[in-house]
Amino acid sequence: MTERVLVVGELLTDRLSGSTVEAIGAGARLAGGASSVVGFLAGATARSRAPEFGRYGVTEVAILEDPACEGAPVAALVTAVVAAATELGTETILLAGTSFGRDLAGRLAARWGATAATGVTEITRVGSTLELRRPVFGGRATETRRIEGGRAVLALRPHAFPSATEAPCETRLRPIVAPAVPELLRAAHRTGLEASPGGAGPGLAEAAVVVSGGRGLRAPENFRLVEELAAALGAAVGASRAVTDAGWRPSSLQVGQTGKAVSPQLYIAVGISGAIQHLVGMMSSRVIVAINSDASAPIFKVADYGVVGDLFQILPALTNEVRRVRGQ
Numbered sequence: 001m002t003e004r005v006l007v008v009g010e011l012l013t014d015r016l017s018g019s020t021v022e023a024i025g026a027g028a029r030l031a032g033g034a035s036s037v038v039g040f041l042a043g044a045t046a047r048s049r050a051p052e053f054g055r056y057g058v059t060e061v062a063i064l065e066d067p068a069c070e071g072a073p074v075a076a077l078v079t080a081v082v083a084a085a086t087e088l089g090t091e092t093i094l095l096a097g098t099s100f101g102r103d104l105a106g107r108l109a110a111r112w113g114a115t116a117a118t119g120v121t122e123i124t125r126v127g128s129t130l131e132l133r134r135p136v137f138g139g140r141a142t143e144t145r146r147i148e149g150g151r152a153v154l155a156l157r158p159h160a161f162p163s164a165t166e167a168p169c170e171t172r173l174r175p176i177v178a179p180a181v182p183e184l185l186r187a188a189h190r191t192g193l194e195a196s197p198g199g200a201g202p203g204l205a206e207a208a209v210v211v212s213g214g215r216g217l218r219a220p221e222n223f224r225l226v227e228e229l230a231a232a233l234g235a236a237v238g239a240s241r242a243v244t245d246a247g248w249r250p251s252s253l254q255v256g257q258t259g260k261a262v263s264p265q266l267y268i269a270v271g272i273s274g275a276i277q278h279l280v281g282m283m284s285s286r287v288i289v290a291i292n293s294d295a296s297a298p299i300f301k302v303a304d305y306g307v308v309g310d311l312f313q314i315l316p317a318l319t320n321e322v323r324r325v326r327g328q
């Protein structure tokens with residue numbers, strides 16, 4: 001029997017998140033085609049949004065049309081996803097590498113009797129054995145782990161897997177019957193969702209390009225230099241803890257040990273020294289560019305490209321050049 005992989009969908013407004021599309025791509029490679037991937041969506045819009053999976057060749061979507069799942073805590077989805085996986089007879093659930101996916105992974109694994117892993121960057125199957133790799137110790141080592149048979153719930157690291165290619169097809173809906181969301185979880189539902197200031201760009205954790213600024217910017221008003229470069233590149237804005245502790249920008253932008261972990265295709269660190277607590281949050285970025293006036297700053301040890309110089313001269317020139325090249 002063909003292996004089927006369940007991919008739990010995460011919606012950003014009315015579209016599947018980029019990380020979900022990457023999970024579909026990973027599932028298709030694992031199971032030998034997108035038609036062996038089954039999508040999952042829950043909430044009042046599950047039926048109308050299911051065709052989003054069909055854009056990537058997924059022919060079947062398990063749905064739970066329970067409005068109580070809308071804005072409910074992640075825990076409210078667990079029983080429904082388990083019901084879908086059990087009904088499909090799948091052994092593997094893939095999740096987006098977002099805080100939603102990481103949160104759901106552990107809960108699902110505990111309920112479903114599965115092995116869980118987060119931050120996964122490679123998956124291969126040999127017979128009934130799943131072999132996966134993922135960075136550990138803040139990116140300073142890569143772990144290889146084998147799951148010999150049995151169920152697996154894997155949350156993938158953003159940008160580690162290529163997105164599924166578009167191959168539009170019809171989707172078949174499979175309504176799931178699941179126990180009602182417990183009263184306790186209904187009581188804790190989300191009542192509002194406002195974008196954070198400066199949050200118009202891509203989300204930090206998912207962004208393909210991140211421009212982060214540090215104390216080298218000297219004053220909060222100078223941080224706009226970072227924001228302007230990010231806007232020109234269509235990048236997300238990040239910050240070191242020195243910046244967020246000083247209140248120049250909100251802590252939601254902090255990258256590092258006590259902030260967000262990011263792994264974009266391109267990370268540009270501006271006026272950031274490269275303390276280990278910052279590095280652990282961005283070291284696994286594909287290409288790292290550092291701009292710093294101190295040639296001995298530790299950030300240059302992890303940078304692929306370094307510019308030693310004054311950010312107040314470099315950033316405006318770089319932003320202008322990006323705008324010119326991109327016709328902005």
Ligand SMILES: Cc1cc2nc3c(=O)[nH]c(=O)nc-3n(C[C@H](O)[C@H](O)[C@H](O)COP(=O)(O)OP(=O)(O)OC[C@H]3O[C@@H](n4cnc5c(N)ncnc54)[C@H](O)[C@@H]3O)c2cc1C
Nearest residue numbers: 214215216240241242256257258259271272273278293311
């Ligand atoms: C428990 C704990 C958790 C922590 N968690 C985090 C975390 O999650 N994230 C985090 O970032 N930090 C974290 N920190 C703090 C971390 O140790 C550093 O203090 C912090 O990262 C430093 O921020 P910075 O690089 O912006 O500032 P600095 O270390 O002061 O570096 C500023 C840099 O700007 C450069 N610079 C100055 N002027 C210019 C100029 N004109 N042009 C170009 N470059 C210039 C300087 O050469 C310097 O390298 C944590 C610390 C602790 C103890």
